[in-house]
Amino acid sequence: MEKNKYLLLASSLGALLLLIVAAQDSFRKPWRQIQSSGRGDEGPIPVQLRQITNANLRVGDRCVSCHVSMAPGEQSVAGAAIFTAHKPVVHDPAEYGCTVCHGGQGSATEEADAHGAVHFWPEPMIPVRFAEAGCGTCHAALQVPNREIFQRARLTFERLDCAACHRVDGRGGTIRPGGGGMEGPNLSRAGIAGYDKGWYEKHVTKAAKEQSGPWKTSFGTIDGADLESVALYLSTRVAAPALIEAKATFHSFGCLGCHRVSGAGGDEGPDLSRAGEKDPGQADFTHVAEGNGLDRWIAEHFRSPVAVVATSQMPPVAASQREIDLLTLYVLSLRRRELPGAYVPRDRMQATRFGQREFASDGATLFGAFCAGCHGPEGKGKHAVGGTTFPAIANPDFLGLVGDRFLKETIRQGRPGRRMPGWAKEGGLREEEIDRIVAHLRELGGTEGPAEDKWTVSSKPESGRDVYAANCSGCHGAKGEGGKGPALSNRVFLEIASDKYLLETVSRGRRGTAMAGFQEPSPTRRALARSEMESAVAYIRAWQGGKK
Numbered sequence: 336m337e338k339n340k341y342l343l344l345a346s347s348l349g350a351l352l353l354l355i356v357a358a359q360d361s362f363r364k365p366w367r368q369i370q371s372s373g374r375g376d377e378g379p380i381p382v383q384l385r386q387i388t389n390a391n392l393r394v395g396d397r398c399v400s401c402h403v404s405m406a407p408g409e410q411s412v413a414g415a416a417i418f419t420a421h422k423p424v425v426h427d428p429a430e431y432g433c434t435v436c437h438g439g440q441g442s443a444t445e446e447a448d449a450h451g452a453v454h455f456w457p458e459p460m461i462p463v464r465f466a467e468a469g470c471g472t473c474h475a476a477l478q479v480p481n482r483e484i485f486q487r488a489r490l491t492f493e494r495l496d497c498a499a500c501h502r503v504d505g506r507g508g509t510i511r512p513g514g515g516g517m518e519g520p521n522l523s524r525a526g527i528a529g530y531d532k533g534w535y536e537k538h539v540t541k542a543a544k545e546q547s548g549p550w551k552t553s554f555g556t557i558d559g560a561d562l563e564s565v566a567l568y569l570s571t572r573v574a575a576p577a578l579i580e581a582k583a584t585f586h587s588f589g590c591l592g593c594h595r596v597s598g599a600g601g602d603e604g605p606d607l608s609r610a611g612e613k614d615p616g617q618a619d620f621t622h623v624a625e626g627n628g629l630d631r632w633i634a635e636h637f638r639s640p641v642a643v644v645a646t647s648q649m650p651p652v653a654a655s656q657r658e659i660d661l662l663t664l665y666v667l668s669l670r671r672r673e674l675p676g677a678y679v680p681r682d683r684m685q686a687t688r689f690g691q692r693e694f695a696s697d698g699a700t701l702f703g704a705f706c707a708g709c710h711g712p713e714g715k716g717k718h719a720v721g722g723t724t725f726p727a728i729a730n731p732d733f734l735g736l737v738g739d740r741f742l743k744e745t746i747r748q749g750r751p752g753r754r755m756p757g758w759a760k761e762g763g764l765r766e767e768e769i770d771r772i773v774a775h776l777r778e779l780g781g782t783e784g785p786a787e788d789k790w791t792v793s794s795k796p797e798s799g800r801d802v803y804a805a806n807c808s809g810c811h812g813a814k815g816e817g818g819k820g821p822a823l824s825n826r827v828f829l830e831i832a833s834d835k836y837l838l839e840t841v842s843r844g845r846r847g848t849a850m851a852g853f854q855e856p857s858p859t860r861r862a863l864a865r866s867e868m869e870s871a872v873a874y875i876r877a878w879q880g881g882k883k
Contacts, residue, residue: 589708
């Protein structure tokens with residue numbers, strides 16, 4: 336009995352000691368030390384665990400235990416730099432919390448845990464320099480053009496001196512020395528909140544009545560093209576300027592030719608709709624320098640896809656460091672959060688429920704988003720990984736020989752067996768979008784198509800076998816399967832290519848490509864007679880009926 340008393344006493348003392356140690360550890364928590372230096376309007380702030388909760392969004396964030404000035408009603412807390420209040424944003428952090436936009440582990444109170452920089456935590460905080468990527472968690476900016484068109488729209492807004500009166504993304508809308516400028520409506524959210532579409536006519540009327548000030552020094556008549564550019568620029572003002580520029584850059588590198596985003600795009604590469612949610616713990620960082628952040632992995636994958644993912648078929652992206660950063664920001668923004676009805680943004684609803692495009696509908700943007708990855712930004716062709724050569728579809732010699740039907744059917748049906756997919760499919764291009772791409776190709780090549788021609792060759796296919804083998808098979812393959820040159824035995828190609836197109840291509844060649852015309856000799860081969868060229872065309876045409 337006496338021994339049991341001593342055991343009970345010892346165990347009680349041990350438990351008490353453990354509680355003391357635990358209490359001391361709790362009092363040494365960094366968030367307590369941070370709060371102890373904070374000062375409010377009435378003196379030191381209470382040291383306590385702080386939390387923002389939103390049951391509808393399933394948010395319970397303790398980030399404000401350190402970032403106290405971002406907690407409801409405590410924006411005036413002063414002291415260390417960590418007490419800096421959140422800059423003005425569209426959504427109140429006191430309602431939405433922190434992790435909805437920034438990622439991280441909201442229930443944690445240790446810095447590494449809260450920021451998600453710990454092993455096995457799948458949702459790390461988005462790096463501060465890419466913070467606008469968090470907007471993609473809920474929003475889907477619509478009708479974003481390619482980067483060239485976007486830059487032109489932005490420069491038009493600046494050239495017209497609209498910032499003399501209007502503040503946009505933290506710039507403009509201030510009184511200038513000498514009485515210039517004024518504080519007009521803030522247009523930073525014009526793409527979400529809307530704006531008066533009849534503004535120009537009202538501005539003209541107002542300017543006519545004024546005798547001095549910015550109405551005379553900064554406002555003048557605007558032509559139709561500039562008005563369209565201003566309207567485009569305003570439609571992209573959604574309080575996330577870096578994200579819009581990033582999306583415009585993405586729409587310039589042909590990424591949708593292989594990848595789908597929100598249901599639109601190709602099937603050759605992985606679906607990127609939620610690529611920003613990739614778990615860093617599942618990624619291989621062996622060939623990624625400077626840390627294990629998902630942003631580093633994404634950026635290096637753009638620079639050298641095969642080095643990061645050995646099985647990747649993606650070619651390196653020829654882009655500047657600035658463009659790589661923008662592409663990385665956009666991929667990080669590709670994330671989704673299930674939201675209750677009252678919180679679903681209008682743009683996300685328009686995209687997911689009504690099929691509105693996230694890319695602009697002009698031909699240049701469509702070509703940049705879907706075609707530039709293979710055919711080049713100007714349609715001059717590319718030589719890709721694995722020796723694949725993609726044709727120069729904006730070549731004037733090519734466009735001068737084919738009609739719009741040829742181009743449209745090529746886009747619709749693709750080239751079965753080759754890397755050119757058919758885009759008349761679910762998730763592909765709509766009919767009017769195909770028409771705009773064809774019109775854009777005509778602009779790039781500066782060439783109108785020929786009138787429909789029903790002329791056909793009369794030669795026998797057998798007579799062209801040797802001509803083809805000696806002059807064509809080296810690039811197009813012994814059976815027309817393709818190689819350095821396009822596949823000539825392709826079913827879709829033969830259905831839409833006329834005999835005159837084939838003959839004229841053999842005769843004239845393609846300037847700026849390896850395809851030389853055969854009507855003139857070269858140092859390595861003789862010229863072909865017209866009858867020989869016609870026989871080669873007949874031999875190619877026979878593949879259409881499966882005769883060879």
